[in-house]
Amino acid sequence: MLSFVDCPPKLELPLFGTQVPAGFPSPADDHIEGKLDLNEHLIRRPAATFFVRAAGESMRDAGIFDGDLLVIDRGISPQPDDIVIAILHGDLTVKRLKKVAGQWHLAAENMDYPSLPIGENDCEIWGVVTTSIRRHCGR
Amino acid sequence: MATFALVDCNNFYASCERLFQPRLRERPVVVLSNNDGCVIARSNEAKVLGVAMGAPMFKIRKLVEEHDIAVCSSNYALYGDISERVMTVLGASAPSHEIYSIDECFLDLDRLAVPSLTEWCRVLRERTRRWTGIPVSVGVGPTKTLAKLANRLAKKSAKAGGVLDLVHHPAWIEAALRKTPVGDVWGVGRRWTVMLEERGIHTAHEFANAPDGWVRQRMGVVGLRTVHELRGFVCHALEDQPSPKQTTCCSRTFGAAIREKSQVHDAVMSFSERVAEKVRHAGQVAGAVQLFIRTDPFAQGAPQKSLSGSATFHRPTSDTREISAAVLRIFDRIWRAGYDWRKAGVLLLDIGMPGDSPASLFDRIEAPDDGLMSAIDQINARYGRGTARLGLAQKDGEWRMRRENLSPSFTTRWTDIPSARLT
Numbered sequence: 001m002l003s004f005v006d007c008p009p010k011l012e013l014p015l016f017g018t019q020v021p022a023g024f025p026s027p028a029d030d031h032i033e034g035k036l037d038l039n040e041h042l043i044r045r046p047a048a049t050f051f052v053r054a055a056g057e058s059m060r061d062a063g064i065f066d067g068d069l070l071v072i073d074r075g076i077s078p079q080p081d082d083i084v085i086a087i088l089h090g091d092l093t094v095k096r097l098k099k100v101a102g103q104w105h106l107a108a109e110n111m112d113y114p115s116l117p118i119g120e121n122d123c124e125i126w127g128v129v130t131t132s133i134r135r136h137c138g139r
Numbered sequence: 140m141a142t143f144a145l146v147d148c149n150n151f152y153a154s155c156e157r158l159f160q161p162r163l164r165e166r167p168v169v170v171l172s173n174n175d176g177c178v179i180a181r182s183n184e185a186k187v188l189g190v191a192m193g194a195p196m197f198k199i200r201k202l203v204e205e206h207d208i209a210v211c212s213s214n215y216a217l218y219g220d221i222s223e224r225v226m227t228v229l230g231a232s233a234p235s236h237e238i239y240s241i242d243e244c245f246l247d248l249d250r251l252a253v254p255s256l257t258e259w260c261r262v263l264r265e266r267t268r269r270w271t272g273i274p275v276s277v278g279v280g281p282t283k284t285l286a287k288l289a290n291r292l293a294k295k296s297a298k299a300g301g302v303l304d305l306v307h308h309p310a311w312i313e314a315a316l317r318k319t320p321v322g323d324v325w326g327v328g329r330r331w332t333v334m335l336e337e338r339g340i341h342t343a344h345e346f347a348n349a350p351d352g353w354v355r356q357r358m359g360v361v362g363l364r365t366v367h368e369l370r371g372f373v374c375h376a377l378e379d380q381p382s383p384k385q386t387t388c389c390s391r392t393f394g395a396a397i398r399e400k401s402q403v404h405d406a407v408m409s410f411s412e413r414v415a416e417k418v419r420h421a422g423q424v425a426g427a428v429q430l431f432i433r434t435d436p437f438a439q440g441a442p443q444k445s446l447s448g449s450a451t452f453h454r455p456t457s458d459t460r461e462i463s464a465a466v467l468r469i470f471d472r473i474w475r476a477g478y479d480w481r482k483a484g485v486l487l488l489d490i491g492m493p494g495d496s497p498a499s500l501f502d503r504i505e506a507p508d509d510g511l512m513s514a515i516d517q518i519n520a521r522y523g524r525g526t527a528r529l530g531l532a533q534k535d536g537e538w539r540m541r542r543e544n545l546s547p548s549f550t551t552r553w554t555d556i557p558s559a560r561l562t
Binding site: 040045046047048050051052053054055056057058059064066069070074075077085087090091092093094108113124126 | 159161162164165223224225227228269270271272442443445549550553556557558559560561562
């Protein structure tokens with residue numbers, strides 16, 4: 001189903017008080033700095049984030065190479081031009097989602113691979129790729 | 140009026156297996172217990188084919204071959220991780236929540252002011268499915284027992300679309316009660332079902348209208364509470380429940396945030412003791428254990444974290460020593476400093492009667508019972524919970540077991556993450 005370009009439904013959150021432990025706040029609190037955490041940098045919604053390994057060459061021109069680690073955020077509603085994980089013939093596959101003249105496509109970013117037109121019901125978008133990570137030194 | 144929701148994952152284990160293996164969506168799926176013994180979970184298609192819950196593998200082999208049923212060994216690392224994600228989404232949506240089992244969560248929606256609760260539930264349901272990949276059903280009722288009953292009907296009815304709200308449609312309650320067999324009422328076990336049916340009580344509606352005195356005499360105060368809950372009077376608040384089924388959980392929200400590792404450790408160890416005691420009390424054993432700790436999702440501006448991990452027992456157990464040892468290992472593996480922890484819990488999974496699951500060839504069939512656990516239970520029953528406790532958790536033994544169709548640990552091990560094709 002390709003009805004996913006609609007605005008994501010908003011989940012209304014209630015307002016209610018959380019208990020705040022009383023006590024005099026330490027003036028040093030503002031200056032505490034933790035270590036930089038790559039998780040915080042790369043992951044906005046931990047509950048919706050999954051890691052997937054890229055296998056193949058069809059997204060080379062988008063800068064995604066064989067063996068790259070992909071960060072997928074299922075909390076993002078897919079829109080045209082997003083790089084997505086789609087389910088195609090029972091496999092997870094990485095492509096760029098395109099909409100050309102009303103027709104949806106899963107487009108490869110490598111001249112050697114075709115762009116695949118997809119119908120409303122024959123393809124499910126599994127998640128949106130937010131980041132790719134490539135290791136440059138194997139040691 | 141009090142408003143409780145029960146959110147229940149549809150065919151949870153099978154849904155987890157399908158999440159990273161889309162090909163399984165086209166096949167019926169069953170999941171086996173420890174050591175690949177019996178069926179503990181089925182997809183809808185497998186249910187339709189007549190695969191019975193608890194059926195041993197050798198009995199369904201013919202069905203499996205005939206219908207190309209996908210058979211999976213239980214993968215608690217995967218289920219635990221996905222469960223934690225589902226609970227995080229649910230917990231962040233409602234004013235307060237109670238994780239009832241690995242795939243069920245009660246929400247207290249009392250203070251939730253929204254124009255249409257049904258619509259809110261639909262959005263929650265869609266968000267959970269979208270974010271975690273797991274379809275859920277939502278039942279809403281004025282009591283936990285009615286929420287659970289509404290959930291069962293939400294799942295069964297195509298018209299409901301996975302959501303049934305009995306609080307804003309009180310006229311539906313009677314029909315819902317009539318449609319529910321008494322054995323499917325929360326807290327009514329097999330023995331009570333037989334007893335009630337022998338006396339002509341077949342539906343939840345008939346049960347709800349049974350005279351108080353009779354119920355109290357036959358089923359004690361526990362049964363009476365269930366009847367009152369069916370009539371819409373709250374007897375069970377959040378984190379207060381009649382009886383565990385396939386999983387049991389001990390979780391608590393801490394009075395104040397805890398940063399100290401040793402304090403969280405102590406809390407987690409006491410939960411381990413408590414759940415172990417719970418399964419022993421029910422005469423049951425557990426096949427796996429899951430631990431989670433998380434920060435307060437409503438603490439403004441504070442860094443948020445939710446951690447979990449799980450372990451599978453070589454041989455199902457109810458021994459506090461084995462359970463605590465496993466929880467301790469998980470705890471040391473997942474612990475992260477620098478957060479204000481607000482909630483933690485220990486879940487026991489794959490619960491069954493001792494001897495239910497076939498042992499592996501080289502197994503000691505029975506756990507060596509040195510009588511320590513029953514001695515501790517007796518002391519605690521007499522002098523109060525926590526009087527006798529274990530000191531340090533001990534080392535555990537071998538953890539290898541038969542899991543021939545184990546899916547990869549898609550979300551918890553780097554070498555196992557799924558591949559996406561670029562072809």
